[in-house]
Amino acid sequence: MDYEIKRDYYLEQLIKRKNNGLIKVVTGIRRCGKSFLLRTLYKKYLLETGVDESHIIEMAFDLFDNIDYRDPKTFYPWAKEQIKDEGKYYFLLDEVQLLKEFVSVLNGLADQKNCDVYVTGSNAKFLSKDIATEFGGRGDEIHMYPLSYLEFMTIYDGNRYDGWNEYITYGGIPLVVLAKTEEQKMEMLDNLLKETYIRDIVKRNKIRNIGEMETLLDVLSSAIGALTNPNKLQNTFKSVNKSKITSTTITKYIEYLEDAFLIEEASRYDIKGKSYIGTPMKYYFMDMGLRNSRINFRQMEVTHSMENVIYNELRMRGFRVDVGNLSIVEPGRDGKPIKRQLEVDFICNKGSKKYYIQSAYILGTEEKIAQEIRPFLKIKDSFKKIVITSDTPKPFYTDEGILMMNVYDFLLTPDSLDF
Numbered sequence: 001m002d003y004e005i006k007r008d009y010y011l012e013q014l015i016k017r018k019n020n021g022l023i024k025v026v027t028g029i030r031r032c033g034k035s036f037l038l039r040t041l042y043k044k045y046l047l048e049t050g051v052d053e054s055h056i057i058e059m060a061f062d063l064f065d066n067i068d069y070r071d072p073k074t075f076y077p078w079a080k081e082q083i084k085d086e087g088k089y090y091f092l093l094d095e096v097q098l099l100k101e102f103v104s105v106l107n108g109l110a111d112q113k114n115c116d117v118y119v120t121g122s123n124a125k126f127l128s129k130d131i132a133t134e135f136g137g138r139g140d141e142i143h144m145y146p147l148s149y150l151e152f153m154t155i156y157d158g159n160r161y162d163g164w165n166e167y168i169t170y171g172g173i174p175l176v177v178l179a180k181t182e183e184q185k186m187e188m189l190d191n192l193l194k195e196t197y198i199r200d201i202v203k204r205n206k207i208r209n210i211g212e213m214e215t216l217l218d219v220l221s222s223a224i225g226a227l228t229n230p231n232k233l234q235n236t237f238k239s240v241n242k243s244k245i246t247s248t249t250i251t252k253y254i255e256y257l258e259d260a261f262l263i264e265e266a267s268r269y270d271i272k273g274k275s276y277i278g279t280p281m282k283y284y285f286m287d288m289g290l291r292n293s294r295i296n297f298r299q300m301e302v303t304h305s306m307e308n309v310i311y312n313e314l315r316m317r318g319f320r321v322d323v324g325n326l327s328i329v330e331p332g333r334d335g336k337p338i339k340r341q342l343e344v345d346f347i348c349n350k351g352s353k354k355y356y357i358q359s360a361y362i363l364g365t366e367e368k369i370a371q372e373i374r375p376f377l378k379i380k381d382s383f384k385k386i387v388i389t390s391d392t393p394k395p396f397y398t399d400e401g402i403l404m405m406n407v408y409d410f411l412l413t414p415d416s417l418d419f
Helices: 008-017 034-048 064-070 072-081 102-110 149-153 160-170 182-205 210-221 230-241 247-259 288-294 302-316 366-378 407-412
Strands: 023-027 056-060 089-094 115-121 139-143 263-270 275-285 320-331 337-350 353-359 384-389 403-406
Touching: 008 023, 008 034, 008 139, 023 034, 023 102, 034 056, 034 089, 034 115, 056 064, 056 072, 064 072, 072 102, 102 115, 149 160, 149 407, 160 182, 160 288, 160 302, 160 407, 182 210, 182 247, 182 288, 210 230, 210 247, 210 275, 210 288, 230 247, 247 263, 263 302, 275 288, 275 302, 275 320, 288 302, 302 320, 302 337, 302 353, 302 407, 320 366, 337 366, 353 366, 366 384, 384 407, 403 407
Parallel strands: 023 115, 023 139, 056 089, 089 115, 263 320, 353 384, 384 403
Antiparallel strands: 263 275, 320 337, 337 353
């Protein structure tokens, strides 16, 4: 049976931006579904709402047949030739980073009063992380992720517990999700990582010592949810691999992995001092399947996997997500004051909304519950505080006003943070 995976959240984002005068830029890791969103789901929407097919202009720059159109002197005249009348034209352009001088070309198209421009791109190096600046204030970014757990469950044939185990093991890359067997999923993830992502990063950034970068990827894969920085990573290389790699080189490699949307950095934020702390920080993988493939499906700690999935879900929902740090002073055993550092897994901000979130796979005992909520009790503001776990039967509030919620309710209900 062939499935069409609905990506309603992202489709709605495009629909909301229709004819807004800006260049709609869909970014995200390769193979996360950007092309399908734009050239299948959104095109279908346009046709169903009365747009004539002759007014939908498509170009996939990654196809060999279209390689000549990567030259702006070929593409731009061709694009203008497609505009035959005063009606609205919708340009759906795939992998636009392959088009030379794409910023000028797209701004030229968007300047036509009857053109609405949509593009996809797979790396932040060409499509700047600040899209608005890149396009002179005319860019409007929609960042796309692999399937969320909610999207995954729309086509998974089983209960949410089995679905969860599969999701945190093989991730949400649509091609992988649709594969029939575990062997196919593992082989596909391995091939994607080596033949698509790593090869692309090496080629784009002209990396000579591929082994070093791959070793760094191994180290980061083993350390999700752990605080680290380039200096710490350099020491790991030195002690384990006898490597002379510098922290500067490690920083560059991390930037390359972030540019390819393979990993994302979460900065530390001093809750009391209301300021960012330079280092260390945490790195999370945009897809758990790719992370697990990198470590040959070993080190499958569900604690760290759940934390990574929660981070991705929060980012999918449009939150800026930081790691919280709280310095407190309290009496030690001898009565003398001791300074301690408490951690809040995530501080989430979006507009006026702010949440503090702890990820705790199993609470189990009163002692464990006390440990998880302890940082919350030391925070003086009144923003909502939430513990997400796997063993809470249904959402409830503690006497301290802290929301306890299971991970399934959190992931399967889009407005779960407002319970």
